[in-house]
Amino acid sequence: MACVKTVSYSILINGRPSPPFSAKKGLRQGDPLSPYLFALSMEYLSRDLEELSQNPDFNFHTKCERVHLTHLMFADDLLLFCRADHSSMSKICSAIAKFSTASGLHISPEKSNIYLAGVNNEEADGLIEVCNMQLGTLPFKYLGITLSAKKLTYSQCNTIESKKAPIAWSRFYDPKSYGGWNLVNMTLWNKAAMLKLLWAIAYKSDRLWVNWVHAYYIKRLKYTTVSITANTSWLLRKIIDTRENLNLLGGWNEVSKAGKFSIKQAYKLLQGAQPSVPWKRLICNNHASPKSKFIVWLAIHNRLATTDRLIKWNVPCRATCSLCDRDDESVQHLFFACAYSASIWRMVCQIICITSSGDTFDQECAKAIAKARGSTRQARIYTMCFSESIYAVWGQRNNKIFNGKCLDSSQVVKDIIFRVEPVLLSSAH
Numbered sequence: 435m436a437c438v439k440t441v442s443y444s445i446l447i448n449g450r451p452s453p454p455f456s457a458k459k460g461l462r463q464g465d466p467l468s469p470y471l472f473a474l475s476m477e478y479l480s481r482d483l484e485e486l487s488q489n490p491d492f493n494f495h496t497k498c499e500r501v502h503l504t505h506l507m508f509a510d511d512l513l514l515f516c517r518a519d520h521s522s523m524s525k526i527c528s529a530i531a532k533f534s535t536a537s538g539l540h541i542s543p544e545k546s547n548i549y550l551a552g553v554n555n556e557e558a559d560g561l562i563e564v565c566n567m568q569l570g571t572l573p574f575k576y577l578g579i580t581l582s583a584k585k586l587t588y589s590q591c592n593t594i595e596s597k598k599a600p601i602a603w604s605r606f607y608d609p610k611s612y613g614g615w616n617l618v619n620m621t622l623w624n625k626a627a628m629l630k631l632l633w634a635i636a637y638k639s640d641r642l643w644v645n646w647v648h649a650y651y652i653k654r655l656k657y658t659t660v661s662i663t664a665n666t667s668w669l670l671r672k673i674i675d676t677r678e679n680l681n682l683l684g685g686w687n688e689v690s691k692a693g694k695f696s697i698k699q700a701y702k703l704l705q706g707a708q709p710s711v712p713w714k715r716l717i718c719n720n721h722a723s724p725k726s727k728f729i730v731w732l733a734i735h736n737r738l739a740t741t742d743r744l745i746k747w748n749v750p751c752r753a754t755c756s757l758c759d760r761d762d763e764s765v766q767h768l769f770f771a772c773a774y775s776a777s778i779w780r781m782v783c784q785i786i787c788i789t790s791s792g793d794t795f796d797q798e799c800a801k802a803i804a805k806a807r808g809s810t811r812q813a814r815i816y817t818m819c820f821s822e823s824i825y826a827v828w829g830q831r832n833n834k835i836f837n838g839k840c841l842d843s844s845q846v847v848k849d850i851i852f853r854v855e856p857v858l859l860s861s862a863h
């Protein structure tokens with residue numbers, strides 16, 4: 435411990451080292467050396483606790499004996515385990531006291547807790563007195579995560595407030611080539627991550643927790659056949675249950691590469707294959723802004739909140755298109771049958787030297803999809819203009835409904851061209 439307790443500093447003054455002076459306080463918080471020094475110091479305590487486990491007056495915690503576990507350290511936190519009896523507790527406490535005297539490091543009682551199980555109140559009071567710590571209860575939060583011996587309840591997890599999506603969430607998770615947005619489906623990702631834990635049970639015998647699972651649950655059996663009993667904890671039951679998913683995916687070979695488990699690979703397999711959609715390139719091979727591509731995507735699915743759909747949901751609203759005040763509003767009308775939007779699309783087409791023939795939305799989409807397959811500058815400009823025009827019209831429609839005004843169509847065209855300009859001005863190739 436001398437190396438920790440006899441720190442002295444010397445400062446370079448005008449290039450010459452000053453005479454060394456000793457430090458009143460140890461390390462400053464955030465000093466990159468501190469984790470190493472901490473590990474060195476704790477080694478002292480580790481060895482003492484190791485010795486303790488040989489002492490006949492010390493009893494392991496019932497679920498720790500088979501793996502000879504007395505303590506775990508994580509960063510600067512320390513977890514100690516023993517049987518809830520007076521003798522074992524006082525042995526642990528004297529090991530800590532010895533360590534404190536040697537190192538100068540002290541346990542802060544207000545930040546420490548004792549967790550007890552299987553003892554009556556009287557015994558508990560006695561044990562709390564021995565260690566001079568407050569009694570803690572499960573569940574509690576550690577590094578922001580709720581730790582519990584049981585399955586967490588809904589209210590114990592801080593869930594994000596869910597909002598009604600314009601389209602089934604499952605569509606967002608699909609890969610882009612299948613017409614989705616390639617968002618991570620956390621339910622499936624969790625299943626894949628659980629498989630990684632099963633993989634650890636199967637192949638990572640050097641891990642302490644895996645050893646522990648084998649010592650107390652699987653014993654001499656195999657993880658593939660071990661039966662889940664009432665004694666099995668909720669968490670372990672869930673991990674063992676993923677055997678079924680593994681069988682569905684076709685075994686470890688399917689989800690590992692070069693002897694390593696791949697969550698990504700497992701996730702992909704769990705997602706399964708879907709038919710690819712004809713308009714995938716309009717979304718993937720399109721240089722328009724992501725928000726405009728998103729609106730195009732919703733329009734293609736007919737999922738924009740147009741008044742024809744709102745009326746179907748019994749939302750009170752005026753059916754007539756607010757932009758032209760003539761026909762009823764629908765995706766087909768807005769893009770670009772509406773007089774207002776048709777003039778916008780006509781002007782945009784003129785600027786990029788394409789003749790617009792007043793087609794329906796489906797025909798316009800088919801044209802844009804065909805263009806999106808190409809890689810020419812002109813094709814790129816076309817798909818960008820198409821997406822940005824749809825986005826701009828939708829924006830003006832919302833502006834009219836919610837703010838009572840919309841821009842003049844020629845101003846909207848200017849805005850669309852401004853967005854496409856970087857590609858328009860780039861040299862032809």
Ligand SMILES: [Zn+2]
Pocket residue numbers: 755756757758759760761767768771772773774
């Ligand atoms: Zn209209």
